[in-house]
Amino acid sequence: MDEDSLVRAVGLVKRFGDFEAVGGIDLDVRRGESFGFLGPNGAGKSSTMRMIGCVSPRTGGKLSVLGMDPEVDGPKIRARLGVVPQQDNLDNELTVRQNLQVYGRYFGLSRAHLREKATELLDFAQLTDRADDEVDPLSGGMKRRLTIARSLVNDPDLLLLDEPTTGLDPQARHLLWDRLFRLKQQGVTLIVTTHYMDEAEQLCDRLVVMDGGKIVAEGSPGELIDRYSTKEVLELRFAPGLQDGVPPLVEDLADRIEILPDRILLYTTDGEASLTAAHTRGVQPLSSLVRRSTLEDVFLRLTGRTLVD
Incomplete structure (x- = not known):
């Protein structure tokens, strides 16, 4: 496997009973790029992300993440991933800062390190003034930024974002795009699923268009538009x-x-x-x-x- 390739799939398949959610796709995600899966709900995007995130075993094909096999090295891979799920799963009984610090303990990080890291991430997410507030009263955009900040607590090699701006108003979406663009500038490798074409154009260096569990096109946003429109x-x-x-x-x-x-x-x-x-x-x-x-x-x-x- 090329050392610049963080995720590589060949003939990747995911079935649930008789239903084939992912139908033998090939992909290669390179270090430092922002890679996107574009398609409607049910296209197979989230199923693919769950296999990459080592929380759903593949049914067939080959998959390598960070140079390892998810079926053999799942815990090692997950320790180096940041994951932003479709639905925020923050702890509403903790403060904003505590959500970051407690989550970091799952990675074995020291309390001293996490105090410093939480301050850094709160600034990144523009939540410093809400650090000691409880989570529940936060707006949807704030909760989404906190979820992204939490995913960065272990300094991941690869960040997986599943429909990161669904349900947000336009202002909150643009603020979130700005935060993700900054991560990209810092060299963080992003994999994003979305059904928003403007989001894909804003965030992705390269993407695949999925439909019915298949990849129907691949390229940069500009290349795809030039090729097909x-x-x-x-x-x-x-x-x-x-x-x-x-x-x-x-x-x-x-x-x-x-x-x-x-x-x-x-x-x-x-x-x-x-x-x-x-x-x-x-x-x-x-x-x-x-x-x-x-x-x-x-x-x-x-x-x-x-x-x-």
Whole structure:
């Protein structure tokens, strides 16, 4: 195994009875990168993360984490991981600072070291002024930042984040992205699962798109957009039932079109020109929007549905 490869899977499979959650995927996560799994709920992202985190045995294939086999060296691997689960599992009966210090004791760290480490992590998470408060009254964003701070208490070689910003408001999400970006700058290797395309574009150097337990595409966000979409997208929105006759009028104005229940998407190099041409042909949508292509457009191209379906 390459020493710069922290996680490597070949033909990795996870089954629950007759259900195959992960269907023979290959991946290679390199030291110092931020690697993402993008896909809808049920795509197999969390099942893959649980195998990497050594809390769920693989059904088939090969998996190496930090140069070790999770089935043989699970405790050694877990000692070097930081894990941020989908749902915060903080101890509400302890203060913010105590959550960090008590968790650190599971790794055998000294109380003196943990006092210093907790102060450092509270500053990182922007929670210094809440250090002696109980956890329960904290906002969702604060609890999420505390959960991430807790995952760093053992100075992990690899940080696993499963849907890190689900349920947070936009301001809290952006603050969390800033904290994760700082970790990335410090050389921490991140593996992130998300169904938010903007999050994947913000955080990931490289990612895989998953659907139905399979990897359907791999690359950087920019590479995937260049490969599977166009520079711009024109969205034409219509009242229900009023767009049925529109596709034949506009299909030659774009490289391709996608017909969704509430709108028609035209993939083109010049959205404004396509919109002007559509208007000259009598197309009158309720609203129109010209935007750049995103990873959701990539997912739609690959799977025929949006990430939020």
